[in-house]
Amino acid sequence: MGLQFERGDAQTPRGHAILYARVSGAAERYVATYCVVLPISFSMAKYLPPMLSGQLGGIEAMSEGLSVVPIPPMLEDVSDLETLRQQAERRDDDLCDMGVIALGDDSQRMTFAAQGCGEYGQLYERYQSRWPSIAPTPQQPPLDDVSVDDMLSDILPERARLSELSRLIGQARYAIETDDRHQLDETTLSMKRLARSLPEKYRANLLIDSALRRDDTGPRLAELYLQRAFKLADEDYIGIPPIDEQIRALQGEHDADDHPEGT
16 A cells, blocks of 8 residues: 655654545545554454454454554545645644545545555554663562561561561461461561560570470560560560569579489
8 A cells, every 4th residue: 555654754653643545536535543652452353243344454464463553444535735744733633645545435535544544554663673672671580489477577667567477476386386387387487587676685595485385484585575675665674683683583494404413
């Protein structure tokens, strides 16, 4: 067909154009359609009745994957050429002359519209192929791969993190009592992740080590370390020394039990 760009440039088409043609045998009779290259591909045939889908004139094959859509899908009579030129100017559209065509019935109107859009789509594709390549955007990790504990450590205040750690310690103690090794391993991992987000002053690692002990002293020590941590979070510094004394006393009892006199 050979589109002639009356407005715009065949080397850098805009992606939207008014296509017009003069009807043979009539000096001032013009037909036109509006051609759009959409950024999202789809099949026009899917939206047409089977008897019409075969009349697309191979537009999808010619556009090689681009969605090139004539709107309306057939060439329609227009009042005059000057109005089309003014519209193209005001709308910043390309304006393309399809030449002189012979029209017999509506199927020819549709075929010529499809052919004109197909040619315009090919020009746009060649232009698009010269665009600079874009580096792919790194994919975000799926939600299942995001650690809830890591999210908590980023958004929760320290006291709230201590509360979450207390909850996890309760889960760990239950797993120890029921001998649920799988649950214990998962809970321990969560506790250690959360502990890494807390300042050293909270002694979160000692708290976790005590909570995981299987003797009677472990749970008592864990409770004291937890009380101490909350005192720090609340800036109740006066209440900390008595707790430290109880921790040292329990640790002394434990050491005495491990090394009874005469052994």
